[in-house]
Structures are given as C-alpha cells and as structure tokens.
Amino acid sequence: MIKLDVIGIRLTSPEDSPVLLLRERTGSRLLPIWISSVDAAGIALLLDGEKTFHRPLTHDLLATLLLEVADTEEPGVLKITEMRDGVFHAVLEVGDRAFDTRPSDGVNIALRLGWGIECAEQLMDQVGVEMDEGGTDEVERFREFLDSVNPDDFENDESDGSSEG
Template sequence: MIDLDVIGIRLAAPEDVPVLLLRESGGTRLLPIWISSVDAAAIAIVLDDSEQFHRPMTHDLLANVLDEVSNGKPGTVNITEMRDGVYFATISAGSFVFDARPSDAIAAALRLEWSIECPEQLMDQVGVEVDRSETDEVEKFREFLDTVTPDDFENENP
C-alpha cells in the first residue's frame, strides 16, 4: 500500500469540476479524483482550517460515528480501485470495513487525522507523474498570491 497526502483541491476554471489531488508520500505521483463542489467544500473546510460551524455538518457526524466505532483508535481510508472512471474506497474503523465514496472517506479521515492509502497497482494504473520541484514551486507561488496585496506593487519612485 502507498500512503497518500492530501495536496489540495484545484479548479482549472470556476465552472470546472473540482479535482482532489493526493500525492504519494515521499513520491512524485499524484492521484487526481474528480469530486462534487459540496464534497470539495467539506474537504476545504478542514484543509483551510476554516471556522467550524456551531452544529456538526454531515462529515463531522460521520467522523464522530467512525471515531466511536473504532473506539478512538486510528482507522484507515483505502482508495481501492477505479472502475469505468469511478473511484471506490473503503473505511476501516476498528473491526469494521465500510464501502464509501473516496470524497466522503477523505473528508472524514482529515477530520480524524487518519491515514489515506491506495494499492501500488492503482497508482501505477491512474497516477500522474509530476516533477516534485515543479509542484513545490507552484505551491510557493500560490502561497505568495494568497498573501500579496495591491500595495505591494506600488511604485516608490513615481
């Protein structure tokens, strides 16, 4: 099994379907999973460390139930396969294994800080090879864009 890190959610354009990007830990391959906007929002709340709602949302409830089922012990999300363009996943919690959509499973796993993994065969089949330095540079540039203001570009010598 390959351990996966959640890199983030990307949109090529506002009208595009969100893509959840998972990278093999310590590797250079990405596993892209197209997800709904609702699932992207549920994942983004955790990734962005956004303010939590006063009442539990659906993925918070799922995480709470999984935590109880596993008796507080860490579980695992396994992206098991892709069949006819659709990804499949399981959630292992205690002695239970649940069939799940990858986006739901990952939204819960992020809330619980559980590991996410996939079989080597799946990564070989659908993984996308990227140059690690290129993705690091893109991430640094995105961080810069998140912090820059128009005042940063004012000319000191008019």
C-alpha cells in the first residue's frame, strides 16, 4: 500500500464535479478522484482548518461511532483498494474490522480522526498521474490534464463481469 496525503480539492469548471487530489507521500504521483460537491465542501472545510461546527455533521457522527466500536487504541486507516467499472472502492479499517466506504466519505472521516490514507500500488500504477516537483509549468500541465479528462476516462478496461447493485 502507498501512503497518501490530501493535497486539496480542485474544480476544472463550475459545472464539473470537484476532484479530490491525493498525493503519494514518498513520490510524485497524484490520485485524482471525482467526488460530489457536498463531499468536497466537507473536505475543503477540514483542509481550511474548520474542525468544529455548530452541530455535528454526518461525518462527525460516523467518526464518533467508529471510535466507539473500535476495540483497539491503534488508529484506523482508509485504504483505497481498486477501481471497478470506473468507480473507486475503499475500506476503513479499524482494529480487526473493515467497513466498505466511498473514498470521499472515508477521507472525510480519516481527516477528522487523523487516520492514515493509503491506496493499492496497482491502483496508483493504473490511474495515478505523474507530477514533477517543478514549478508552475507542472501545475499548468496538470490543469490542462484535468481540463481534458472526465471520470469515464478512468474506467477499468479489464472488466471482471461483476456489477454493483
């Protein structure tokens, strides 16, 4: 598994879905995941330092519940495991339990709890985007990349024939 850091939320245009950008901790590749505007707003608030709200949000409730059911003092981890039929799949691992989750929900919870975020190396090899440590030229190239792709471009060519319900 590759350890990831959340580097931000990007919008390619107002009518497009936000993109969650995760960067491998010891490399230069990004894992872009298209997410809903609602999930993006929750993550953006956390990245901007907003840790408390007037009332608990759904992700706050889920984070509290996960801490209550955890049978361990060890922190949990979000593992983004694969992309199947153009959809990312992830699990939140807490002690000896694993909870299926959308990556955006998992990131929302992991950020609240200070838990790690990881992805399968094969997934990063499949859909990761290489970014050089260079300056603004690289940022501009990545913006051009985001302008030229959509979520359908990341569909897995090797369908296993299974479908989700």
